[in-house]
Amino acid sequence: xxxxxxxxxxxxxxxxxxxxxxxxxxxxxxxxxxxxxxxxxxxxxxxxxxxxxxxxxxxxxxxxxxxxxxxxxxxxxxxxxxxxxxxxxxxxxxxxxxxxxxxxxxxxxxxxxxxxxxxxxxxxxxxxxxxxxxxxxxxxxxxxxxxxxxxxxxxxxxxxxxxxxxxxxxxxxxxxxxxxxxxxxxxxxxxxxxxxxxxxxxxxxxxxxxxxxxxxxxxxxxxxxxxxxxxxxxxxxxxxxxxxxxxxxxxxxxxxxxxxxxxxxxxxxxxxxxxxxxxxxxxx
Amino acid sequence: xxxxxxxxxxxxxxxxxxxxxxxxxxxxxxxxxxxxxxxxxxxxxxxxxxxxxxxxxxxxxxxxxxxxxxxxxxxxxxxxxxxxxxxxxxxxxxxxxxxxxxxxxxxxxxxxxxxxxxxxxxxxxxxxxxxxxxxxxxxxxxxxxxxxxxxxxxxxxxxxxxxxxxxxxxxxxxxxxxxxxxxxxxxxxxxxxxxxxxxxxxxxxxxxxxxxxxxxxxxxxxxxxxxxxxxxxxxxxxxxxxxxxxxxxxxxxxxxxxxxxxxxxxxxxxxxxxxxxxxxxxxxxxxxxxxxxxxxxxxxxxxxxxxxxxxxxxxxxxxxxxxxxxxxxxxxxxxxxxxxxxxxxxxxxxxxxxxxxxxxxxxxxxxxxxxxxxxxxxxxxxxxxxxxxxxxxx
Numbered sequence: 001x002x003x004x005x006x007x008x009x010x011x012x013x014x015x016x017x018x019x020x021x022x023x024x025x026x027x028x029x030x031x032x033x034x035x036x037x038x039x040x041x042x043x044x045x046x047x048x049x050x051x052x053x054x055x056x057x058x059x060x061x062x063x064x065x066x067x068x069x070x071x072x073x074x075x076x077x078x079x080x081x082x083x084x085x086x087x088x089x090x091x092x093x094x095x096x097x098x099x100x101x102x103x104x105x106x107x108x109x110x111x112x113x114x115x116x117x118x119x120x121x122x123x124x125x126x127x128x129x130x131x132x133x134x135x136x137x138x139x140x141x142x143x144x145x146x147x148x149x150x151x152x153x154x155x156x157x158x159x160x161x162x163x164x165x166x167x168x169x170x171x172x173x174x175x176x177x178x179x180x181x182x183x184x185x186x187x188x189x190x191x192x193x194x195x196x197x198x199x200x201x202x203x204x205x206x207x208x209x210x211x212x213x214x215x216x217x218x219x220x221x222x223x224x225x226x227x228x229x230x231x232x233x234x235x236x237x238x239x240x241x242x243x244x245x246x247x248x249x250x251x252x253x254x255x256x257x258x259x260x261x262x263x264x265x266x267x268x269x270x271x272x273x274x275x276x277x278x279x280x281x282x283x284x
Numbered sequence: 285x286x287x288x289x290x291x292x293x294x295x296x297x298x299x300x301x302x303x304x305x306x307x308x309x310x311x312x313x314x315x316x317x318x319x320x321x322x323x324x325x326x327x328x329x330x331x332x333x334x335x336x337x338x339x340x341x342x343x344x345x346x347x348x349x350x351x352x353x354x355x356x357x358x359x360x361x362x363x364x365x366x367x368x369x370x371x372x373x374x375x376x377x378x379x380x381x382x383x384x385x386x387x388x389x390x391x392x393x394x395x396x397x398x399x400x401x402x403x404x405x406x407x408x409x410x411x412x413x414x415x416x417x418x419x420x421x422x423x424x425x426x427x428x429x430x431x432x433x434x435x436x437x438x439x440x441x442x443x444x445x446x447x448x449x450x451x452x453x454x455x456x457x458x459x460x461x462x463x464x465x466x467x468x469x470x471x472x473x474x475x476x477x478x479x480x481x482x483x484x485x486x487x488x489x490x491x492x493x494x495x496x497x498x499x500x501x502x503x504x505x506x507x508x509x510x511x512x513x514x515x516x517x518x519x520x521x522x523x524x525x526x527x528x529x530x531x532x533x534x535x536x537x538x539x540x541x542x543x544x545x546x547x548x549x550x551x552x553x554x555x556x557x558x559x560x561x562x563x564x565x566x567x568x569x570x571x572x573x574x575x576x577x578x579x580x581x582x583x584x585x586x587x588x589x590x591x592x593x594x595x596x597x598x599x600x601x602x603x604x605x606x607x608x609x610x611x612x613x614x615x616x617x618x619x620x621x622x623x624x625x626x627x628x629x630x631x632x633x634x635x636x637x638x639x640x641x642x643x644x645x646x647x648x649x650x651x652x653x654x655x656x657x658x659x660x661x662x663x664x665x666x667x668x669x670x671x672x673x674x675x676x677x678x
Contacts, residue, residue, distance in 0.1 A: 015457075019289075022459050026289045035458040059561040061454050061554055062642040 001054035008073030013135030018049035024157035025053040115141035136169040140176030222265030239269035292455030297322025299430035309337040309348035316364040342367035346374040353383035356481030362388035379414025384437030401640010402451035404605040417582040536585035542574035562648040586621040630659035636666035
């Protein structure tokens with residue numbers, strides 16, 4: 001049995017990627033299973049999905065602790081400890097990244113590959129340039145590096161199961177298959193982020209899970225960050241008023257300040273700023 | 285027959301289409317939503333000529349089904365968690381009016397705090413409403429059970445509504461191969477609903493209106509008599525299903541390697557899958573353990589359960605829900621059923637997988653280890669310690 005973990009953000013198609021992999025594996029004559037892990041179902045929120053492909057009936061359900069491959073639809077998610085946890089020896093980490101990015105946080109003893117699935121998606125008019133739907137392109141790349149499914153079966157699964165732009169999605173899968181680059185240079189590995197300490201919160205004495213939302217760090221949802229040009233700021237405070245997450249506070253002089261750990265990158269502040277001093281820029 | 289890779293929710297949608305349901309009404313709630321989306325797509329594409337009634341709440345959805353059912357229509361709704369709780373009043377109406385509605389329930393934890401994961405509290409808390417409750421372990425069972433549920437519900441001996449329950453995400457959003465029978469085969473197994481129209485527009489009459497104490501008890505007694513006929517009728521329905529489709533769901537309780545077992549674990553829903561794998565692993569290590577999968581919770585198949593557990597030394601019951609002020613619900617029911625036995629096995633109530641926590645083979649192994657050490661009073665909370673992984677993102 002081969003097991004794949006997909007890490008993405010709501011809107012990128014990670015759940016559908018896992019399901020398409022299952023459909024394609026079935027067309028290859030295998031027994032598949034796929035399963036998403038749901039938290040908040042919202043555009044930009046981290047999403048994990050899983051797929052199993054076997055030649056025998058599958059006797060397990062649920063998440064995958066020891067994957068053979070981890071597919072990272074948004075490389076920002078590699079910043080978080082645990083992204084590649086449990087990956088098997090010689091397993092694959094496949095990352096969506098432009099060719100200019102050559103180094104990734106990756107454990108030793110694994111195989112690393114990258115594909116510019118975002119560019120391929122934009123080339124094929126899948127999603128928008130700020131939120132491209134990268135799943136079919138990266139599935140093509142996965143088929144190439146792991147051989148878990150044939151490209152032919154993947155294309156047939158896309159044709160049968162993708163309701164919108166099936167031809168464009170098939171072409172994106174082919175492009176991902178052609179363009180994926182295995183990275184063999186050891187310098188392509190960056191040290192893994194340290195594991196985040198599990199904060200032992202005492203159980204609340206009251207009946208409900210009373211926890212300040214200050215403790216819930218929602219910045220992992222962000223793919224675009226507001227960049228504020230304070231030299232042109234009129235201190236109208238619109239950004240502060242309209243921010244739905246209180247992620248903009250005001251300093252002593254009344255200038256806005258971004259709360260890095262809580263801003264989800266929704267862009268409302270940029271939208272409402274009268275002199276347009278806020279630009280939404282891609283996360284590094 | 286064709287094999288398709290389907291989620292549990294789409295297995296419900298396919299079964300509803302194949303059953304030629306005439307009226308569908310439902311209100312969306314995660315994780316049930318894709319059941320209704322699947323049906324809506326069939327309707328929109330012209331593949332499924334049903335009356336699809338949009339409503340503003342689950343309460344209204346079930347009212348639509350109750351009314352349409354009284355007029356003789358085959359009806360379907362689906363819900364989950366809070367939606368099922370909101371239906372509670374109408375659940376009694378449906379059963380009391382002997383409306384053979386089939387409802388898909390995606391078992392989801394009940395708030396507060398808000399949660400989406402698999403948990404049986406929602407359906408357990410409807411045990412007294414008069415609905416038959418069937419629980420699926422995989423997506424094939426979901427599809428097959430919906431088809432069987434209509435035969436069972438509409439059988440003149442039964443005439444009761446049925447819930448077909450599937451675990452949130454572990455079935456509802458998991459895709460796996462499902463054998464989808466041909467329409468003609470389903471038509472032969474499940475002919476149109478007949479002779480059940482209680483209200484006829486040309487013959488004005490009342491249904492469910494005021495009764496005296498003298499009469500009321502008669503309705504309750506009839507309900508009880510119908511409940512007693514569920515298990516034998518389900519046996520007939522499943523026999524016919526097996527003959528036509530070549531596969532059997534295995535009855536109300538499904539034993540696995542219980543012969544000569546020192547310890548047997550009783551499970552419901554998807555917990556049965558890791559439990560079966562663990563039984564195999566433990567048997568290969570020489571430990572005499574077995575699994576008893578319960579498929580029918582209401583009415584409770586007392587005598588089948590007793591027969592299956594006869595001679596077993598220790599029984600563990602694994603409940604994916606905490607039942608207030610008692611042990612796990614299935615544990616309480618099982619204990620009551622075993623009371624009639626001359627030789628009663630020791631019984632331990634395990635609670636685990638609550639709110640969607642994963643029931644893994646290692647958890648089941650710990651449960652069996654506990655069980656083989658000896659019985660324990662009260663509830664054993666089997667998986668309270670923090671879980672591995674999944675807390676990877678903020």
